[in-house]
Amino acid sequence: MLLGDSITEFGFTSGGFAARLAEAYVRKMDVINRGFGGYNTDLIIPVFEQCFAPQQDEPNAPKVRILVIWFGANDASLPHTPQHVPLERYKANLTALVQAVRSPASPRYSPETCVILMTPPPVQHERWAHGYAAMKGVAVQAPDWDFDMAKMYAEGVVEVGKSEGVPVVDVWTKMWEAAGKDMDKVGEFLFDGLHLNAKGYELVYHALIETIAEKKPEYHYDNLQTVFMNFTDLYADFANHRKLSKKRSAYEKGSLPDPKAGL
Template sequence: MAPIRRPNITIHFPQQLVGGIAGLNLLRLLLSWAREQARAELCLERERGWRMVGPKRPQFVLFGSSIVQLSYSNDGWGAILSDVYSRKADIVLRGYYGWNSRRAVQVLDKIFPKDASIQPSLVIVYFGGNDSMGPHSSGLGPHVPLPEYIENMRKIGEHLKCLSNSTRLIFLSCPPVNEAKVLQGASEIFSELVRTNELCGMYSEACVKLCEEMEVKVVDLFSAIQRRQNWADTCFTDGVHLSAEGSKVVVEEVLKVLKEAEWKPSLHWKSMPTEFSEDSPYDLVAADRKTTLNPSEWTFHREIQWD
């Protein structure tokens, strides 16, 4: 996509209009008008560049660290949500491997500009796994002290709440880890790594409490994953990142929140309109040989698994 260029607006004033107080007032008025025109053109160009294809759909943004970046791998939860919401919403991925809440706060304005002409309908936020790692003796590394983590997540929530009156939020708390598998997979290219369920639990609990305070919807992944039978062996690929089974837990919990939330309009997939769902003579012909069968709502496989 070509870079957006600010419109170049040139105004020529007749010599006799520029002099005196009246001329200055007119000049100010025209310059103000020109600025508004330029701002409108810029917003239009941003919208065109952002949409790229139509029609306009609600946007769900997944924002977080590697559990978000990898959510389209291994039958991940991002890929599942894209399937569930096909023809209903666009799932936008903003995942950054290795990031903590400190780095997230630094780029909030770039990823979620408050003056964007299109704002997301839903943002699902996950940070905490890297923050909760034990501090490194060098002072380097992803660890973020718990009080700072809480404030960073608060800043993220406050920023996203300001995007629009209709932007909804769901936070995911820090999941547990399979400590034995983490140690087993340790690599010599890393210095000491400290990942424990005790730390994960502390950061998860802090996230849940913060969300309750801010009235933000939250999925307690630390508890939800541990309710799965043999969770330590089935829910992770490497002890930290989610397997297909772990991703199913995320989807189940997110859809539960979306179904129970009293948001208007509802963002649960069964309540949202399906794009281009009108009947068509080009659909498959029914057994009566006179009518056609509209397949736009054939979602039986989703209802069996996710309803």
């Protein structure tokens, strides 16, 4: 489950990180996009509560194995914008989301779920302001972001990751370094100064997969089996194909069929 703002919502566009994940995990894990353009960590909390079922209410709901939480692009907008969330509240909101899944006292406690935080990318605030004005046919206004603010919010995510003990994909730092710490070159990863293009998503996808490989290798796509057997195995014993084609857990190679596998 990918929980985020517009940068997540656009994740199924061509070359997007949701599409890349769905291709890599096909037949093993479904990718559920819960990206909401314009949302910040204030708005997401009541929505998240409706997207992530408490296990006691919905014992048969598919389990979320990886929860990617990626906010900040809106939270870090400057205080004059309605979407701004002060840094301490942003960190508290992220902490609440993490604890909703990881705290044994929470109704949404889910020990099988690997929570991964991601930092927001650097923003080309001048480019965005000019593009936005051109799109709306209005005069260019003061930018809604600035460089230092976005950086502070990215650092805030890293702090929450440390204090909560969950992995962080530091998109901000990876993109900034890949751009040679040059704001113009950050533009190679963004299509409008704020949202990612295919090259930006490629960087994010690889960084996320690396984090999974390192922190939760048992959920890396290469370490999962397909939920339903390959056709060659079914044809090897066709008389028994009905029995062999029982759903099994993607997470236990060679396991017996498991009717609660993550489908």
